[in-house]
Amino acid sequence: MNLRRIFPPRVVAVWLVIYVALLLLPTVQGITGFPLYNLIFLYLVFFWITQATSWNILSGYSGYFSFGQAAFYGGGMYTTTILGSRYDWDLLPTLPVAALVGAGIAFLTGLLVFRLRKLSGEIFALFTLAVALGIGALVQNWRVLDGGRGIVLGQLDYPDLLGDTTEMLYYLGLTLAVIALLAAYVVQRSRFGAGLFAIRDDEKVAEAIGVPTFRYKMLIFTVSGALAAASGGLHAVQVGFISTDVGFGLRVAVFVILMSVVGGRRHWFGPLLGAVLIQTVTDRMAGAGYAEANQIVLAAVLIAATLFLRGGISARLVERPLPPVLGFVLGFVGTFVAGYPAITAAAWGMAVGLVVLFVPDRFLPQRRSWTRGGSAPGGDGDGSGAGTDDGIEDGHRIEGDEVIEPSDPASPTKETGR
Amino acid sequence: MLEIDGLGAAYGEAVVLRDVSLSVPAGRITALLGPNGAGKTTLVKAIARLIPISAGSVTLDGQDLQELPIHRVVEVGLAVVPEGRRLFTQMTVEENLQLGAFSKASRPQAKTTMDLVYDRFPRLKERSAQKAGTLSGGEQQMLALGRGLMAKPHYLLMDEPSLGLSPLLTTQMFELISSITELGVGVLLVEQNVAKTLEIADHGYVLEQGSIVQSGDREELLGSERIREAYLAL
Secondary structure (H helix, E strand, C coil), rough: CCHHHCCCCHHHHHHHHHHHHHHHHHHHHHHHCCCCCCHHHHHHHHHHHHHHHHHHHHHHHHHCCCCCHHHHHHHHHHHHHHHHHHCCCCCCHHHHHHHHHHHHHHHHHHHHHHHHHCCHHHHHHHHHHHHHHHHHHHHHHCCCCCCCCEEECCCCCHHHHHCCHHHHHHHHHHHHHHHHHHHHHHHHCCHHHHHHHHHHHHHHHHHHCCCCCCHHHHHHHHHHHHHHHHHHHHHHHHEECCCHHHHHHCCCHHHHHHHHHCCCCCCCCHHHHHHHHHHHHHHHHHHCCCCCHHHHHHHHHHHHHHHHHHHHHHHHHHHHHHHHHHHHHHHHHHHHHCCCCCCHHHHHHHHHHHHHCCCCCHHHCCCCCCCCCCCCCCCCCCHHHHHHHHHHHHHHHHHHHHCCCCCCCCCCCHHHCC | CEEEEEEEECCCCCEEEEEEEEEECCCCEEEECCCCCCCCCHHHHEEEHCCCCCCEEECCCEEEHHCCHHHHHHCCCEEEEECCCCCCCCCCCCHHHHEEEEECCHHHHHHHHHHHHHHHCCHHHHHCCCCCHCCCCHHHHHHHHHHHHCCCCEEEEEEECCCCCHHHHHHHHHHHHHHHHHHCEEEEEEEECCCHHHHHHCCEEECCCEEEEEEEHHHHHHHHHHHHHHHCEE
């Protein structure tokens, strides 16, 4: 294993900067006094990133679509709630136990579904749904666990270092999101991930070329369950009153699928993008008093993504990152400077970025610097001869200063001279 | 030696293969001929453990393959180029090849094998970053063969490698298959193109309605009335 290959220093540097900035944010909040709500909002973003990523490393990577996210999320939630409220545990030690419970549920489910031969994807989806509903029913009816009345989770003890409850949720939520994303990233770049992707594309052939499919599916399912449950355990603190509707309802299962599909299931940061986007939209719609209309907007985003962005946002973004990112930055800065709150500005930035993302290539300036070694169609003299021409063209373009302005495809100056 | 002894296979009630025995020696090309629906593809799948067998055994250099978990079969030296190629279409050419060398036995040599594959198939090198699903039929077939070779197999099962190829590509494909044996690989070749197959095969078997009805070396098969009439239309 080559560490530099798995963690290219440049990528690590970028993410470290983002991570440190996020770590400092509560301190900055204390000093500048920007709305505390932003931290609560960001906690929810972290929560959804963790949930969607945990779903995706199983269902996106291996292709086994799970509808049973609630089994792990709810399992973790009840673990923390019961240990905290009935046995007076501190918060922190409940989280690894929650992870263990989630891993256990996933492991047992996996033994059942993956040992039964010829279990197709559809049956897997239904089976996971049944497991979630079954555990929900068990908790609902068994007094030792809940019994149907719900449980109030009071204030749990945690180290003072983590600040007040909002800050504590923020830091721990961020930590779990980072762990989930790291797991997704490492798996994607490892042999293990390659094996999972092979299972998704053709499991029989994967097995024939030597992928230990059963072991791999069990392992990723267990990791997925542990992450979802730890995150569910922490979320119990945020929710406060735990019932089977909250823990084992279908909402989480549907949302993680929605986020991953919109963001893209073949890439580790697909669920991240989907979670950020959908949580922002949901939050702003609710904030504007259109919570009911939110579902319509989400449905529209999902339809657009499945129709026009086959691999989700991440696939398109990897192909051509610059225009949508610039669109986001312009939209965000524009609305923020105009005096809107940061989250609203982010929502507008995302809206602009998404529109740019959907614009077909031919309406955008010629691809160049942001493609890696992609040569123009029919381009023969890609090398030194074209260099000077390119330089002149770049000069024109930069003078114009409108990098993302839609260009007229018929304009001769935009046709590269290659 | 890859030995198939008394092999039987069925889809539910329908018996497809009955008491099939054949052997594939190392470094040689063994042809499996027969009309459509004779069970050739089923036989290949059964040997490669893509489907379960109902009777008989498959042994590779003395190792009973049925005793191994399926993912270990490739480690003892058996690879398959399945019917319809079954590439990982959403992955790039290079990723497909890398996956071909997934097994522990083949991994240390993955780099050298890939150079060898690229050397034999320059087209694949040109398109190494392209998604496998966007390749032409001929290129996909080359990739399927390349992926099979990446496993560093001692024995390679090939099911209809010339299917859908132009006559020129078909000729190239047969030359390539012929050259594989130079690496010491034993090939079991299932083909519709009997004339071309018998040009390169060392010996062969004829499968009809799930049973072996004839076998022999190339000269015997070429001289057989039955083969000349039924398959070569001479």
